[in-house]
Amino acid sequence: MSLCGRTPAPSLLGRFMAGIACLLLGCLLLMPAPARAGVANAPxxxxxxxxxxxxxxxxxxxxxxxxxxxxxxxxxxxxxxxxxxxxxxxxxxxxxxxxxxxxxxxxxxxxxxxxxxxxxxxxxxxxxxxxxxxxxxxxxxxxxxxxxxxxxxxxxxxxxxxxxxxxxxxxxxxxxxxxxxxxxxxxxxxGMTFRQQTARLMSQQAWLMLILDLGLGPYADQPLxxxxxxxxxxxxxxxxxxxxxxxxxxxxxxxxxxxxxxxPNRLVPPPAEAPDLRLPLALAGLALAALLASAHRFAPTAYALLGSLYLVLAGLVGVVLLILWTLTTHHSAWANANLLLFNPLAFLLLRALWRSRKHLATSRLANGVIVVQLVAVLIACALHLLSGVVQQNQPWLLFALPVWLVMAWSLRHRPS
Known part of the structure; x- marks a missing residue:
C-alpha cells in the first residue's frame, strides 16, 4: 500500500493493449535513425x-x-x-x-x-x-x-x-x-597601398605602426x-x-x-585614411638634432650617451633590415631604402663619438664612415626623383637627415 492509496489492478484488455504499446515503442527505438540532412550532404x-x-x-x-x-x-x-x-x-x-x-x-x-x-x-x-x-x-x-x-x-x-x-x-x-x-x-x-592600409589599421598602436612602416620596402608602395x-x-x-x-x-x-x-561594432574604429607621418617624424628628427647640438656644447657626457643611443639603434635597425632582405622570405621588406639611413656602419662611429666628447681628433676611418653615410642619405633623397615605384620613406628621410648632419658636424667640430 502506498501513501497515495492502492492502485487498481488493470483489466485483461488493458494488459493486452499495454503490451502492444510496449512492443511498438521497442520497434521504433530499435529502428535505425533516418540520416539527418545538413551542410555536408545537402543538395x-x-x-x-x-x-x-x-x-x-x-x-x-x-x-x-x-x-x-x-x-x-x-x-x-x-x-x-x-x-x-x-x-x-x-x-x-x-x-x-x-x-x-x-x-x-x-x-x-x-x-x-x-x-x-x-x-x-x-x-x-x-x-x-x-x-x-x-x-x-x-x-x-x-x-x-x-x-x-x-x-x-x-x-x-x-x-x-x-x-x-x-x-x-x-x-x-x-x-x-x-x-x-x-x-x-x-x-x-x-584605394590605398599595402603601406597605407597597414599604417591606417595599426595607427592605434603607434609604436608598432612605426616599426612596421620602417621595415616595409618598396613592395608595399606599389599601386593596387x-x-x-x-x-x-x-x-x-x-x-x-x-x-x-x-x-x-x-x-x-x-x-x-x-x-x-x-x-554592430562597439570598439574604436580605425581611421578612414592613413596617418601622414612626415610632420611628426620631421619634428622628432629636428628635436633630436637640436638636443645633440646643444648637449655637444654644454653637456659633453650627455651628448655622448644620447649619440651612442642613436648610433646603436641605427646599427641594430640596419642589421634587422639586412636579415629581412637576405635571410627571410618577407618579400615586403626586401630592398628597403631605409638601409641607406640606418645601417651597421653606425657602430663604427661609437668610438669617434666618445673621443669627440673630449674634442679629440676623429680617425681616418670615422671620417670615411661619415662621408659614406652622408652620401647614402643623399642617394636616399635622390631616389625620389626617379620614375616608377619608389619607396615612400619620406618620413624617415626627414627624421634621419638633420640627425646625421648634426652628428657629422659634432664629430668634425673643434672649438677655436
Whole structure:
C-alpha cells in the first residue's frame, strides 16, 4: 500500500493493449535513425552561401579584421562557417618559421552561432552578405571546402598581403564562381597601398605602426587593384558589391543579394585614411638634432650617451633590415631604402663619438664612415626623383637627415 492509496489492478484488455504499446515503442527505438540532412550532404539547391565579415579587434593581430564563408542548409537550418585564420603556437619551430617568413596557417570550421557569438561578445562587428550562387556552384564550393578541411589539405603557407584569411576566402569564392570574381576586381583600382592600409589599421598602436612602416620596402608602395587590396576583409566586403554574376537563366545579377549587420561594432574604429607621418617624424628628427647640438656644447657626457643611443639603434635597425632582405622570405621588406639611413656602419662611429666628447681628433676611418653615410642619405633623397615605384620613406628621410648632419658636424667640430 502506498501513501497515495492502492492502485487498481488493470483489466485483461488493458494488459493486452499495454503490451502492444510496449512492443511498438521497442520497434521504433530499435529502428535505425533516418540520416539527418545538413551542410555536408545537402543538395546544392538547399545551400545558401554567405560571406561573413568581422570587424577589426583591439589586439594588434586582430586589427586587420577577419572573414569566413558561411554555408547554411535551408532545410535543416544547420549553418557552418569556414575560415582560414587559425595558427598553432605549439607547432614545431613556429617562432623560427615566423621570423623566416615561413608561417603555416590552418583552415577551420565551426557552427556559425558559436563563431558569431564570440565576435559579438568582444564587440567586433559581424556582417553577413548573402551571395547569388547557383545550386551547382554552391555544391562545388561545399565540396571544395570539405576537401580543404581534410588533414592533408588544411595547412597553407601564410603571407600578410597575398595569402591570408581574406585572400583564401576570396580565392575559394572565385573558384566556385568559375573565375568571374577575379577579372572584375582586377579591373577596379584600389584605394590605398599595402603601406597605407597597414599604417591606417595599426595607427592605434603607434609604436608598432612605426616599426612596421620602417621595415616595409618598396613592395608595399606599389599601386593596387581591388583584387590585390582585398587582402583586407573589409575591402573584400565592399568590393564584391560591385560584382555581377550570371543567374541560372543566364541573366546578369549582383553577386550580393542582401547585406545584414548581425552585430554592430562597439570598439574604436580605425581611421578612414592613413596617418601622414612626415610632420611628426620631421619634428622628432629636428628635436633630436637640436638636443645633440646643444648637449655637444654644454653637456659633453650627455651628448655622448644620447649619440651612442642613436648610433646603436641605427646599427641594430640596419642589421634587422639586412636579415629581412637576405635571410627571410618577407618579400615586403626586401630592398628597403631605409638601409641607406640606418645601417651597421653606425657602430663604427661609437668610438669617434666618445673621443669627440673630449674634442679629440676623429680617425681616418670615422671620417670615411661619415662621408659614406652622408652620401647614402643623399642617394636616399635622390631616389625620389626617379620614375616608377619608389619607396615612400619620406618620413624617415626627414627624421634621419638633420640627425646625421648634426652628428657629422659634432664629430668634425673643434672649438677655436
Amino acid at each position: 546544392g539547391s538547399n545551400l545558401e552561401v554567405s560571406l561573413i565579415t568581422y570587424g577589426p579587434g583591439e589586439t594588434y593581430w586582430e586589427r586587420f579584421g577577419h572573414d569566413a564563408i558561411e554555408l547554411r542548409d535551408t532545410v535543416s537550418g544547420e549553418a557552418v562557417t569556414f575560415n582560414y585564420g587559425v595558427f598553432d603556437f605549439d607547432e614545431s619551430g613556429f617562432l623560427l618559421n615566423f621570423a623566416r617568413g615561413q608561417m603555416h596557417y590552418l583552415m577551420d570550421a565551426a557552427p556559425s552561432e558559436v563563431d558569431q557569438r564570440y565576435y559579438t561578445e568582444v564587440g567586433r562587428s559581424v556582417t553577413r552578405q548573402h551571395l547569388a550562387f547557383t545550386p551547382a556552384q554552391a555544391a562545388d564550393l561545399r565540396d571544395y571546402l570539405l576537401w580543404n578541411l581534410q588533414p592533408e589539405n588544411v595547412r597553407y603557407e601564410y603571407d600578410y598581403y597575398v595569402r591570408n584569411c581574406a585572400t583564401r576566402v576570396r580565392d575559394a569564392l572565385d573558384k566556385a564562381l568559375g573565375g568571374t570574381l577575379k577579372p572584375q576586381l582586377e579591373a577596379r583600382p584600389g 587593384n581591388a583584387w590585390q587590396e582585398s587582402f583586407l576583409p573589409e575591402v573584400l566586403q565592399q568590393e564584391i558589391n560591385h560584382v555581377t554574376v550570371a543567374s541560372i537563366d543566364g541573366k546578369a545579377q549582383p553577386l550580393v543579394l542582401s547585406q545584414n549587420l548581425l552585430s
